[in-house]
Amino acid sequence: MNEQELIAAMKIGDKYAFDQFINDYRDYIFTLSMRVIKKKELAEEITQDVFLKIYQNIETFKQASKLSTWIYSITYRTALNYLQQNPQQLQPLPEPKDQSDWTEHKNAWKQISALQDSQASEGLAEHVNIQHILWKGIDQLPYVQGVVITLYYLNQMKIKEITDVIDLPVNTVKTHLFRGRKELRRILLTQFETEDLI
Amino acid sequence: MTSHLSEKDMVDIIESPDLVSYELRQHLDTCQVCQNALDTQQKMHNMLYHLQVQPSNKNYAAILAKKLRQIPAAWLQDSVVYLAIGLLLIIGIYLITSGQQTGTDFWRMQSLKTTTEIQPNNRVLKTIATNISQVMHPLLSWLDAYIQLKLNSVTLIVFSMISLLFYYTIDRLIIRKKLELTFRQ
Ligand SMILES: [Zn+2]
Secondary structure (H helix, E strand, C coil), rough: HHHHHHHHHHHHHHHHHHHHHHHHHHHHHHHHHHHHCHHHHHHHHHCCCCHHHHHHHHHHCCCCCCHHHHHHHHHHHHHHHHHHHHHHHHHCCCCCCHHHHHHHHHHHHHHHHHCCCCCHHHHHHHCCHHHHHHHHHHHHCCCCHHHHHHHHCCCCCHHHHHHHHCCCCCCHHHHHHHHHHHHHHHHHHHHCCCCCCC | CCCCCHHHHHHHHHHHHHCHHHHHHHHHCHHHHHHHHHHHHHHHHHCCCCCCCCCCCCCHHHHHHHHHCCCCHHHHHHHHHHHHHHHHHHHHHHHHHHCCCCCHHHHHHHHHHHHHHHHCCHHHHHHHHHHHHHHHHHHHHHHHHHHHHHHHHHHHHEEEHHHHHHHHHHHHHHHHHHHHEEECC
């Protein structure tokens, strides 16, 4: 079932379509919520809220716009509303206990670095540890940068589409993307006491 | 020598390397600072390019699916609202028009009262009251007629709304049944 069929089926309240929809999007919504909320349990709660909102508002969705843009703007707004209502969640990062996690990642990083000559960067990126390392680093960024990086790389969105999701001008989104990449690199270099990345 | 590349330029170059302008390319070829900055961005870009989703709790999807099933769909909630509004309209119109006293009757009574009850020596008050009654009486006659007319049109509208809603529900049930069969295959 393609996106159009999925929306049509959901609009008439089809349970099976919604099951498929949940399977297709739950991890993406969760991953995006995590960038703003940064706590697993809360991000799962946000994900539930987002699905409920989508379920109740699917009628209002215009076929002309892209489903993913609509879903991720709901996700971003829901997570942001939560943060505004619970500002105590906006703790300064990194948390002290996270240092031990970095030590664990550092060992993984050494193994990964050792592979770099024999393996392409693509294969390396598939390495499960590098995913942990990247997400860990991204979570040390200001949340807007984390959100932009997530939408750009994970959701493969164009800059223009990202502006629709987070409601910021094109150049601001580009700045967040640039600074996010730059800062992420700095974080990784510092944590792994290395001079260059793969 | 042109100025260094902006953050925006770097993002554009990485996104579409083929679309770099001649000026930017020329600057880039000769400027080590920009080359280094771009190289840094490119390396991080290559790493991030294969970013994968973070899995959420598996059970939670089942919980959510169950939770969603328990909530009536938005369209069903809307239907209930339309039905409630329709019913309220019918009840309201019934209450307005079924009473023994219509607006016309009420003002005819008032007119009689003022002529009989107000003291004959209080002529000013009596004149005012009589005038008000006389103005209100034809106005209310007109309103009464309007309410009668409105009753008919409202009944018509409510009836059409209910019929449409019925058609809509049946239509959806049929499509839904068809789709459920499709999904099972
Ligand atoms: Zn330069």
